[in-house]
Amino acid sequence: MELSLKRRVLSNQRGFTLIEIMVVVVILGILATFIVPKLLDRPEQARRTKATVDIRALEGSLGLFKLDNGFFPTTEQGLEALVNKPTTGRIPSKYADGGYVKNVPLDPWGNAYVYLCPGVHSEFDIISYGADGEAGGEGNNADVNSWELE
16 A cells, blocks of 8 residues: 555656746846845955954954053064064063964955054054055055944
């Protein structure tokens, strides 16, 4: 009895016709024409998000540096002070073994982050100059500034 039921179920199954497949391909093509242009702007948005995340992480590491030593690295010592104990300027007395980060990342456009301490807008400022690598700019070239992050 079970065997005959399986045969009936299998005999009722059929594949897709060529027309059904073509309709699906056309629908996917139409959807792609609307979706792909929107996705092409995403890489720049991803770079700006990465710059924001990097700046937040550097702010956290600078906070740990200050917590241990009572001050932030100077502009001259730079963000490199988070990797290696400074040997010039004010020397930290309680520098963490292994530093505070493994390395200082470049911004998503391949440029170094700008670090100012004391900062113009807060105790310290961290800046990525954006796609053009120059101060100012609009759109993709706009700066990502630590004091403007939400």
